[in-house]
Amino acid sequence: MESLSHRSDLPWVCMGDYNEIMHAKEKEGGGVRLEGQMRAFWEVINKCQLRDLGYIGSDYTWSRKLWSRGWVRKRLDRALVSLSWVGAFPAARLFYAATSVSDHCILVLKETSYQRKRRHGPKVWSFESMWLEDARASNEWDIDKLGQWFLLDDKDAILGIPLSSTSTSDRLVWAENKSGKFTVKSAYTLVLDEQKGSGLGHCSNGMARRKLWKAIWKLHLLQKIKLFAWKAGRDILASKENLAKRKITPDGVCEFCGDAVETIGHTLWFCDHAKEVWRNSKFALPFEISATWKFLDVLKALLRCEHLRPRLLELFIATCWGIWKNRNELRAGGKGKAGRSILRNASLLVEEYRVANEPKT
Numbered sequence: 001m002e003s004l005s006h007r008s009d010l011p012w013v014c015m016g017d018y019n020e021i022m023h024a025k026e027k028e029g030g031g032v033r034l035e036g037q038m039r040a041f042w043e044v045i046n047k048c049q050l051r052d053l054g055y056i057g058s059d060y061t062w063s064r065k066l067w068s069r070g071w072v073r074k075r076l077d078r079a080l081v082s083l084s085w086v087g088a089f090p091a092a093r094l095f096y097a098a099t100s101v102s103d104h105c106i107l108v109l110k111e112t113s114y115q116r117k118r119r120h121g122p123k124v125w126s127f128e129s130m131w132l133e134d135a136r137a138s139n140e141w142d143i144d145k146l147g148q149w150f151l152l153d154d155k156d157a158i159l160g161i162p163l164s165s166t167s168t169s170d171r172l173v174w175a176e177n178k179s180g181k182f183t184v185k186s187a188y189t190l191v192l193d194e195q196k197g198s199g200l201g202h203c204s205n206g207m208a209r210r211k212l213w214k215a216i217w218k219l220h221l222l223q224k225i226k227l228f229a230w231k232a233g234r235d236i237l238a239s240k241e242n243l244a245k246r247k248i249t250p251d252g253v254c255e256f257c258g259d260a261v262e263t264i265g266h267t268l269w270f271c272d273h274a275k276e277v278w279r280n281s282k283f284a285l286p287f288e289i290s291a292t293w294k295f296l297d298v299l300k301a302l303l304r305c306e307h308l309r310p311r312l313l314e315l316f317i318a319t320c321w322g323i324w325k326n327r328n329e330l331r332a333g334g335k336g337k338a339g340r341s342i343l344r345n346a347s348l349l350v351e352e353y354r355v356a357n358e359p360k361t
C-alpha cells in the first residue's frame with residue numbers, strides 16, 4: 001500500500017479487511033489490544049496520507065465465538081481515503097451490512113443524500129426558523145442557505161441533524177437537562193461547572209475569568225477572529241474531540257496525524273500542520289505551551305506578558321485562527337496553505353486592523 005501511494009496523486013480509496021484495528025475501542029471481548037500492536041497500521045495510514053472514512057451501521061464488522069470467553073467483535077473492515085477523494089465524493093458513505101454467509105459484514109460504499117448521512121444527530125440544537133423554512137416544505141435542509149450562514153464545520157454538524165418526517169412544530173430545548181426542561185438546579189450546576197472548568201484551574205474565580213474575557217473582547221482584531229477566540233476559549237469549536245462527544249463522528253482521532261485525539265490544542269499547536277506554522281514564525285512565545293493547556297490558559301499567560309511584547313496576543317490569536325481555517329479547508333478536501341502564508345496573512349490582518357482603527361490626529 002505504501003509503495004502504491006507514491007505512484008500517483010489521484011484521489012484514492014482503499015477498502016476492505018485490514019485484519020487490524022486502529023483503537024482499543026474497536027474491539028469488544030477477548031484481550032485488550034495494546035497501542036504498540038496497532039502502531040504499524042497507524043504508521044502506514046499516515047505515510048499514505050489516508051484517513052478513515054467512518055461508517056454507518058454496526059460498530060463492529062467481524063465477530064467470532066471463542067469457546068471459553070464468549071464473543072469477540074472487531075472493526076476489521078474499513079475504507080481509507082485520501083483527502084482529495086473526500087473532496088471529489090463528499091457525500092459518499094460506507095455502510096456495514098450484516099450477512100449470514102461470512103463472519104465479516106458486507107461493505108457498501110455509496111453516495112448518499114446529505115440529510116441521511118449520520119447515524120446520530122446531536123441531541124440538542126437550537127436554530128433560527130429561517131433555515132428551516134424551505135427545509136420544512138421539502139423535509140430537507142437548504143444546503144445553499146446553510147452555506148451562506150455557517151462555517152463549514154458548523155454546516156456539517158447541522159446537516160447531521162435528522163429532520164422530523166411528521167412536521168411537528170419546533171420547541172425550545174434547555175440543553176443542560178435530559179428532559180429538555182429548564183430547572184434552576186441545572187442552571188446552577190452549569191454556572192458552577194463554568195467557573196471550575198475550561199482548564200483554568202488556577203483562574204477559578206469568576207472575577208479573574210470575567211477580566212480575561214473582557215480583555216479578549218477588547219483586542220484589536222476583526223470580530224470573526226474574536227469570535228473564534230471565544231469559541232476556542234469555551235472549548236466549543238467543532239474539533240474531532242467535540243464532534244465525537246456529540247456523536248457526530250464515530251471517533252475523535254485527528255485525521256491528519258492519526259495518532260492523537262484532535263483537541264483544540266492539538267490542532268492549533270501540536271499537530272504536524274500547526275507545528276510547521278510555529279516553526280516558521282519569527283515571534284517566539286515567552287513560555288512553552290504544555291500539552292495539557294487549554295486555549296484560555298495560553299491567553300492568560302500571554303496577557304501577563306503583554307507589556308513586554310505589544311500585539312503578541314493579537315498575533316498569536318490571528319495565527320491560531322489561520323491554522324484553524326486551514327484545518328477546515330484541508331478537511332473539506334482543499335489543498336491548504338503553507339505555514340509561511342498563514343503567518344503572513346495573520347500579521348497582515350493584525351496590521352491592517354491597527355492602521356484602520358488608529359485614532360486620527
Ligand SMILES: [Zn+2]
Pocket residue numbers: 254255256257258259260262266270271272
Ligand atoms: Zn493531528
